Amino acid sequence: MENDHNDVYGGTSAHSRREKKGDQASVIIPETAHEVSNDSWFQVGIVLSMGVNSAYALGYSGTIMVPLGWIGGVVGLVLATIVSLYASALMAKLHEVGGKRHIRYRDLAGFLYGRTAYLLIWALQYANLFLINIGYVIMSGSALKAFYILFRNNHELKLPHFIAIAGFACILFAIATPHLSALRVWLGFSSLFTLLYLTIAFVLSVEDGVKAPPRDYNIPGSRDNKIWAIIGAVGNLFFAFNTGMIPEIQATIRQPVVGNMVKALNFQFTVGVVPMHAVTYIGYWAYGSGVSSYLLNNVHGPAWLLGVAHLSAFFQAIITLHIFASPTYEYLDTKYGIQGSALAPRNIVFRLIVRGSYLIMTTFLSALLPFLGNFMSLTGAISTIPLTFILPNHMYIVAKKNKLSSLQKSWHWLNIVIFGCLSVAAFVAALKLTVVQTQTYHVFADL
Template sequence: MVFSWCFTCKHNLGWEEEARSVLLGRGEEGVPEAGSPEVNHVAGTSCSESGERVCSDDHLFVEIPDTAHQISQDSWFQVGFVLTTGINSAYVLGYSGAIMVPLGWIGGVVGLILATAISLYANALVAKLHEYGGRRHIRYRDLAGFIYGRKAYSLTWGLQYVNLFMINVGYIILAGNALKAMYVLFRDDNIMKLPHFTAIAGLACGLFAVAVPHLSALRVWLAFSTLFSLVYIVIAFALALKDGIEAPPRDYNIHGTKASRIFTTIGASANLVFAFNTGMLPEIQATVRQPVVENMMKALYFQFTVGVVPMYAVTFIGYWAYGSNASTYLLNNVHGPIWLKATANISAFLQTIIALHIFASPMYEYLDTKYGIKGSALALRNLSFRVLVRGSYLGITTFISALLPFLGDFMSLTGALSTFPLTFILANHMYLVAKKHKLTSLQKNWHWLNVCFFGCMSLAAAIAALRLIAVDSSFYHVFADL
């Protein structure tokens, strides 16, 4: 089934012909010809919020692929909180150790600022292509396939799956670490180990995945996510500030041999881009109300201004307080009342469950759409499907998380293998192809420079991340209790 979505209502039937002529005049943009599967109508009749005929940002017809999940239901503010949840998830508790320690003050601060700017730019490129070619691209792979063809569709889907799967692995590792840290506060008897807590975290994520059918259904959970984020960020900031004031001078040197420092620096650059990018921007943009591009840009500006402040604060204060000894889970460094540290850890655990659901939603949407899971979320067939399929997916994710619990290394490898290609290489090249007739020679050269530079960075970061995993694997056995 194909739905048409629209922003304004028109009653003048003559407007339809005018819009069609405008649409056909945009051939150089790659807009399909009238009568093709992509263009069957131009929205020109009256409509309501729940109607089937609506228009794009340009008041032209836009086709939307079939999906089992909700489309165009959320305000830009809600979408902004979805994006901010990704930035300020419990991963922020690891950036002091994973980014600042290998890069130092100058490299870390400059790197974070540059990563913020280039990430906003790259995400804006993808957001502006959301309605390219007369259709709404609600999945990243749909956009790549529309521009390049079937092979690019499959390649992009593979890269995105790797990206989201590894992000989810990292979230379950984080949740397990949070539970273990809380357990150690009260009973440091070594009976319960990290793999046990990882299994508990996976079970909790599975229950949440069954209860929340799709991304738009998060709504009130986003408020809880924000609350949980503020709790562990404020507590970590306050306790690290206290420790930093009371502690003797810290060591901020970058340690290791020259070769190891090169590899860790490259790996940290992958962590920089991982911190800001989801690799699923079209899927998130699909949930925003019309006008889609305008509202998504508002959400992005919110993400990269207000949204980055807490992340910056906790990252810098953690490195300032502990220097080169900063942990990849900051709550393991801080000192303070047990009840306060326990509150921070349980908040990190609960927020991670919500954040994981966001990054697992493209896989859920694919499976729900493929097998026709529509209608009431409480229908027996739909509920059983979520229990079986989502439970199996998270079961595999949990097993990998317990098997290889090297969080910093996973962040580096994810950034290298998928975040660099999806967010920077593909975004710049897609925009170059889509807008080639409107770009100046200078603009084209700029996009090609980005493609080549980030291609080299992706290759170098992948080598560095694999080296880190190999080194850590020589120190730790599988199912390690870190």
């Protein structure tokens, strides 16, 4: 393992560094057990693009376009893309503050605000990543179920069974892949899987749309339900570009870390977002308001081709989950001093027990409440908007202090207020929609 301690920790001790902010208690920054500064900007750009074009992208026609319609959906998605690039670039520029690199979100928070914020943002980030991982397990289980019923629609196996299988596959992958940089070989497979399911969904949707009669594009539901659905869809807009872990991903990139991260982000939000935008719009065009939260449930075509798409979505979701689980894995590996070869028996057993326990809990909650669309809204409201849009703006004000003009400060404060209001509204809407669905469907529902 190649850790450049002086580069990462600004020349501090080999074990940790200690930050003090005013009269607050010290924040101890542990040395990471994972690799840093090894990856090219292009590899990091692919990692970021994997998140945007994950199997979640097959749901945006239903969870974004249906509640918002053509104008609201297209304008909203384009604006969310631009705003997300801006906010992510702000966070990337804060990676080196005070003469140090901050390789974890909570480390940066501790440096700027002190121990209380360090702990609060740590909790917020891990809640965010945990909710995202729940969604990936639901998505991979749904894709596997869709594959199953293509060839054996006897309803012997239900969605919870497939979620359990997906969870087991995630555990095997977590054991085999020790850290984020180790995804190198898997990035090729993930890119292939992404290309397969997005291309198949796009082509078959075009064929269905050409043959279909005029579609209904009206926003469904009563007036009150439309309002709640629209607010929930706003949370989904920002969830689509969610990472909540820019510092952790940036830690893997080679020097110069800020310049290379900006290159990776530019790649993600230009070339990287094209497939997601394309499949979202074409899915809504082809099926109108009847499109589901898993686009492949709507398309028609040869069973073998649909089977390839479903399995591709299943495997890609498992690989991408590892990206969003990696900060949790890094914390656990660092806390318990996991060093040396990833193939050492002790390290394999540790990953089996610790990561396995984490993923078993994730899988159980995924099967308990498998409402994917609402998880997008809830995650967006609780954590995506605060971590990706509110905090970067405030951190930038704190870090730059007197270097910003009054106009620049006002701009960042305006962003904070707007996204704060959006976060509260999206949370209330997601909670209401989840309560409604839990009244309609029992726990462990077969959706």
